[in-house]
Amino acid sequence: MIQFPNAKINLGLHITEKRKDGFHEIETCLFPIPLCDALEMIPAPKTTFKNTGLQVPGNEKQNLIFKALKLLRKDFNDLPHVSMHLHKAIPMGAGLGGGSSDAAFALKIMNMLFNLHLEDWFLEDYAAELGSDCPFFIQNKPQLAKGRGEILEEVEVNLKGRWLVLVQPKIHISTQEAYAGIIPKSPAHPLKEILMDPKSWKEKLVNNFEESIFKKHPQIGAIKENLYQQGAFYAAMSGSGSTVFGLFDQEPSISNWPEDYFTYKNQL
Ligand SMILES: C[C@@](CO)(OP(=O)(O)O)[C@H](O)COP(=O)(O)OP(=O)(O)OC[C@H]1O[C@@H](n2ccc(N)nc2=O)[C@H](O)[C@@H]1O
Numbered sequence: 001m002i003q004f005p006n007a008k009i010n011l012g013l014h015i016t017e018k019r020k021d022g023f024h025e026i027e028t029c030l031f032p033i034p035l036c037d038a039l040e041m042i043p044a045p046k047t048t049f050k051n052t053g054l055q056v057p058g059n060e061k062q063n064l065i066f067k068a069l070k071l072l073r074k075d076f077n078d079l080p081h082v083s084m085h086l087h088k089a090i091p092m093g094a095g096l097g098g099g100s101s102d103a104a105f106a107l108k109i110m111n112m113l114f115n116l117h118l119e120d121w122f123l124e125d126y127a128a129e130l131g132s133d134c135p136f137f138i139q140n141k142p143q144l145a146k147g148r149g150e151i152l153e154e155v156e157v158n159l160k161g162r163w164l165v166l167v168q169p170k171i172h173i174s175t176q177e178a179y180a181g182i183i184p185k186s187p188a189h190p191l192k193e194i195l196m197d198p199k200s201w202k203e204k205l206v207n208n209f210e211e212s213i214f215k216k217h218p219q220i221g222a223i224k225e226n227l228y229q230q231g232a233f234y235a236a237m238s239g240s241g242s243t244v245f246g247l248f249d250q251e252p253s254i255s256n257w258p259e260d261y262f263t264y265k266n267q268l
Pocket residue numbers: 010022023024025026028094095096097100130131132133134147148149175176179238239240241
């Protein structure tokens with residue numbers, strides 16, 4: 001069975017509290033976008049893993065897909081062997097949630113492949129063990145994420161027909177380090193209300209990671225400026241970066257970025 005784990009962007013991200021368990025309380029809208037990896041899982045005599053496209057760092061046992069398999073095997077110890085092939089296209093350490101998406105799709109594929117009949121809420125519990133962003137990809141629709149990111153509520157955000165541009169400089173940001181540089185604060189406006197009116201986003205929708213990350217990497221802040229100059233009605237860094245996204249009413253050009261930047265454009 002083959003599936004296409006997609007990336008996400010964050011529409012607003014408030015970091016409101018540091019918790020005792022090392023995580024932070026957040027509020028963000030996780031929004032699925034069409035940039036995808038490809039993941040194939042087939043029952044086989046032996047469990048194997050192949051990675052083509054972008055190379056995921058570390059050995060295969062450290063890959064979140066392998067961890068998803070291991071997690072299910074704890075409860076379903078007679079799970080058959082699988083041959084896995086991940087074609088990686090979503091940049092990593094980029095705030096696009098690619099690893100979390102791969103892991104969530106691995107859980108969904110195995111649920112179907114092996115007729116486990118697990119409901120979404122059950123899969124979301126497994127996903128939460130693999131990463132804070134991971135449960136969102138089970139239902140994979142615009143959702144407000146609270147807690148450490150695993151408490152989900154469906155939210156109406158209409159961006160149909162708008163153009164999405166992603167620009168990622170070759171900077172890898174560790175999520176853990178990004179959180180370590182944050183002083184939590186209360187949001188100025190409730191996120192749910194702002195989300196209903198995309199025209200107010202430029203003024204009101206904020207990502208609390210931007211201040212510290214832009215200070216450390218001014219070229220990321222410069223991308224945001226540039227997207228606004230090109231006519232975006234909204235531009236922001238996604239999650240902990242380093243990707244910056246722009247949303248446009250009309251199709252923009254993406255030809256003027258440095259050659260070593262990752263760029264992507266699609267209509268939503
Ligand atoms: C920042 C966000 C925004 O959507 O995404 P990315 O930019 O990574 O894509 C997420 O909160 C990332 O979620 P995810 O990437 O799944 O993080 P995890 O693997 O669970 O945690 C990695 C590390 O980040 C920190 N962490 C994560 C989530 C959270 N609410 N508070 C934290 O402090 C912890 O130090 C943790 O050890």
